């Protein structure tokens with residue numbers, strides 16, 4: 534499960550949408566847009582789910598502290614993606630996350646995140662996807678790819694109306710009862 538904190542509806546719609554779609558495509562079970570609601574993002578994720586299949590959940594507006602408290606209450610662990618964390622490549626942080634054998638809530642920020650995010654009360658792990666600043670979308674993609682060992686790049690999305698058949702060149706899509714506006718995300 535992915536929690537996106539710090540979304541600014543006036544300027545982050547496209548980026549937050551891409552974080553949500555990246556989460557979905559790379560194998561996360563769902564997405565929480567914490568603390569704010571944004572109907573545009575909800576609508577886009579709904580459309581993508583309907584057309585491209587799978588069981589990806591979407592929740593918005595819940596306070597991040599509530600999401601974290603409930604997650605930990607159900608026995609999950611929290612991994613915060615931050616440039617200041619333990620390096621994914623050079624530390625054993627991923628092995629330690631795997632070894633918990635628990636469901637993982639991944640926190641990604643936008644602007645400067647609340648200081649509590651770094652604390653043991655909130656984050657069981659602070660993970661850096663390299664110690665250079667880049668993007669929540671890139672950090673999430675690389676983290677999920679490594680967490681799932683690349684296997685979700687070949688994931689089957691159940692009940693898809695649209696399915697891409699990989700080609701060396703050109704485009705091939707199998708579709709069932711959809712309009713032509715499926716690439717409008």
Ligand SMILES: C[S@@+](CC[C@H](N)C(=O)[O-])C[C@H]1O[C@@H](n2cnc3c(N)ncnc32)[C@H](O)[C@@H]1O
Nearest residue numbers: 614615616641642645646661662667668669672
């Ligand atoms: C554009 S960064 C801004 C970070 C902000 N300046 C701060 O100090 O918290 C937004 C988000 O991208 C993610 N991020 C950026 N670079 C990262 C890295 N190297 N490793 C892990 N996460 C990263 C973090 O989740 C961060 O909250």
